[in-house]
Amino acid sequence: MADISVPEPFPISQIANRFLIFDVDAVTYARREHNITGVLVGTIAHMSQQNVFLGIPLELMPEEARLLVEQGHAYIADDVDVHNKGFLEMNREDRLAFLQAMDKQGMDAALNNQKKAEERSEKALQRKGLARKVQENAARRASEALESSSAATPTDAEADTSLFDSPPRSASPAISQAPNGLDPFFVTPTTSYPRLPTPPISPTTPLPHVPRTYPLFAYLHSKGYFMTPGLRFGCNYTVYPGDPLRFHSHFLATGLDWDEEFDLLDIVGGGRLGTGVKKAYMIGGADTSTNDVSDKGSGRRTEDGVRAFSIEWAGL
């Protein structure tokens, strides 16, 4: 497994109050180094029903984004603003360079595609025992290429050594014609960076707004647990002792305020459901009362004042 390292802090794109990571390396890095899994939400543009295997971007819960920002591993970038400024106010030279680069990418893709098609047809011909035809084809193509490339750049002697060299680029941003009459593909870039410079860190960006369950989230995260959304089990977080790809979850956690009242029926229901799926139900929250009796509390009060209770069916 390749070691992936991302310079910290890395940007988290905020778009319409959702927190997204578009960089695959950052996604991997956050998961490996910071126990942040998020949820992959990307799908194929024209086949959104094909949603079994989702890809980037990774959507983070506000809790996850806030935790990364608070611990200094990431920062929030207002992506709409960055794009408006970056692309609408781009100067002419940058724009031309951008279009040219896109053009080159498109031509490379087209050439690659053509090469593969030829290889396929040669293989098919060879299988049918038409090796002579293959040679004829190759010779014909070589001479064609020589003609066209000598026509395009008559002084360039290297053109005939390789069939599929990148064609020379013209300075014009208009779609350039390849020597062999190939049209470049139209490339839609999947990321805006590095085309745009990495968005600046703005100290005025507010921290992500988190629900009142955040103290429990941060507490469990500090103990090395992984959290994923808990809707499937009717709780706030499903808590895993390691990477969710390797472990079953241990807890169904619900965060509460210290003085918030709950029905005992919720405890019974959560405990019963949790035990039924070999998990424990957990309730917890930040102790907001005064901490002056900390010597008395042999209880599990942590430095961030969070206390949690695990509930299991007694089996009676």
Place this chain on the structure above:
Amino acid sequence: MATTAATSLPTPSPLTKFFSSNPTSNPLQTLALQIQHNLTHQHAWTAIRLHTHSTITNTPLPRPLLSGLPPLRLYTHPDEQVQLLKEAEARRKAGRTKQAEKHTDAQEETDGAEPEGLDVQAEPEREWVLPTRLSERWSLKRLAEVFDAIELSPPPGAEHGADEEEGSKWRTTKRVVLATVDSDSTVVYYIVHDGVVKPRQN
């Protein structure tokens, strides 16, 4: 017919008799008595005691608690369970080799007589019980107050010696059996741990 029904009431239920033999004005203590009755007669618990004062500070508890001894071990921490299973497996192997030495020529007989399951030996431990009603509303704060007032293990009952404390090596977090009674007198029992305790692998 109607007059006889009015004059002779049916005999009181065992629970009612139990209440009248332990008169109290505190409804929470009545609730505790009801749980005690249920534990004694439906779950064969023994040595049940009612606690109204904290064993740590000797101040009144936020609400009365029970402690008692279940007939079988009620809770085994998953790590302890792994240890117990290892020990049981070692015992079974030792027993098998001993038997093999004794009856070298009667192999089929020993195989047939050997029990299939592992004989896990876990002594029952005394447990705290927190009696509640389903109609109550609780908060984290009140739950924390209950835990702050109790020790790790309940004080041993009078009929047991000090040897009961042996199994407490694995008992590292406080736990309470939450007994919740509904208005139809159904009682459900849930174990509540004070802290993050991984679940049992049943």
